[in-house]
Amino acid sequence: MPHKRPFVFINAAMSADGKIATIERRQTRISGSLDFDRMDELRASSDAVMVGIGTVLSDNPSLTVKSQMRREKRRAEGRDENPVRIVVDSMARTPADADIFKKGAGKKIIAVTEMAPKEKVKQLAQNAEIIVSGETKVDLEKLLSELRARGISRMMVEGGATLNWGLVSMGLVDEIYTFVGNTIIGGKTAPTLVDGEGFTSDFCKLSLISCERLEDGVLVRWKVSGAL
Numbered sequence: 001m002p003h004k005r006p007f008v009f010i011n012a013a014m015s016a017d018g019k020i021a022t023i024e025r026r027q028t029r030i031s032g033s034l035d036f037d038r039m040d041e042l043r044a045s046s047d048a049v050m051v052g053i054g055t056v057l058s059d060n061p062s063l064t065v066k067s068q069m070r071r072e073k074r075r076a077e078g079r080d081e082n083p084v085r086i087v088v089d090s091m092a093r094t095p096a097d098a099d100i101f102k103k104g105a106g107k108k109i110i111a112v113t114e115m116a117p118k119e120k121v122k123q124l125a126q127n128a129e130i131i132v133s134g135e136t137k138v139d140l141e142k143l144l145s146e147l148r149a150r151g152i153s154r155m156m157v158e159g160g161a162t163l164n165w166g167l168v169s170m171g172l173v174d175e176i177y178t179f180v181g182n183t184i185i186g187g188k189t190a191p192t193l194v195d196g197e198g199f200t201s202d203f204c205k206l207s208l209i210s211c212e213r214l215e216d217g218v219l220v221r222w223k224v225s226g227a228l
């Protein structure tokens with residue numbers, strides 16, 4: 001039976017108290033150069049990288065592969081030097097001058113809903129493929145099946161907290177990598193690895209694949225039980 005969606009994994013860096021950014025939702029350096037390099041390798045090994053619009057508006061990431069050697073390797077394999085960069089963005093709020101458009105070659109996809117303002121969608125369509133999925137909030141299950149149909153079989157999710165919840169709560173994540181750094185950020189409104197509404201029962205269970213020391217932190221790799 002053909003796969004209905006790509007293999008999906010989340011990668012995130014979090015503080016010792018589980019925060020992935022500050023109370024101002026500002027990105028802060030949690031991990032060191034070894035973890036950055038590990039993350040770059042994961043990106044380079046993926047067909048696509050996905051983020052939520054909250055992350056684009058807070059951090060404006062380029063989501064490009066940083067190592068020239070890895071980019072060349074991808075090209076030698078006949079692939080674009082960067083994975084497809086995907087933004088989950090119901091109302092097409094992605095700025096037209098976002099770094100994903102300005103930095104690095106390769107395809108971009110903006111996933112919007114039927115409610116997204118037509119003018120904004122038209123503008124984004126000049127630089128990206130638009131996938132319309134869902135009425136008011138992006139239908140992630142449908143989106144993932146559209147992505148699989150476009151040949152994306154391995155997808156890395158780089159946050160943030162709300163998109164992580166959307167995917168985890170729907171059983172659409174296979175593995176989670178977390179680098180836990182030696183910092184406490186604190187603050188009850190600072191985003192954590194998974195926010196959203198939260199489970200009240202039937203919690204999402206994980207099984208440990210590996211755990212290793214990396215610089216002054218710990219890299220933990222989990223398999224998500226019961227992924228669909």
Ligand SMILES: NC(=O)c1ccc[n+]([C@@H]2O[C@H](COP(=O)([O-])OP(=O)(O)OC[C@H]3O[C@@H](n4cnc5c(N)ncnc54)[C@H](OP(=O)(O)O)[C@@H]3O)[C@@H](O)[C@H]2O)c1
Pocket residue numbers: 011012013014019020021022024025026027028030051052053054055056058059088089090091093137138139140158159160161162163164165166167191195
């Ligand atoms: N440390 C790390 O590894 C790391 C990595 C990435 C991000 N971050 C941090 O995370 C924070 C951003 O997280 P965030 O929670 O604010 O935003 P986010 O998860 O990046 O984006 C969430 C947004 O995606 C859109 N969305 C559309 N359909 C959705 C669906 N079905 N499920 C979930 N979301 C959907 C919603 O906005 P619309 O309704 O407008 O579409 C939602 O508010 C920033 O502070 C950033 O610095 C940290």
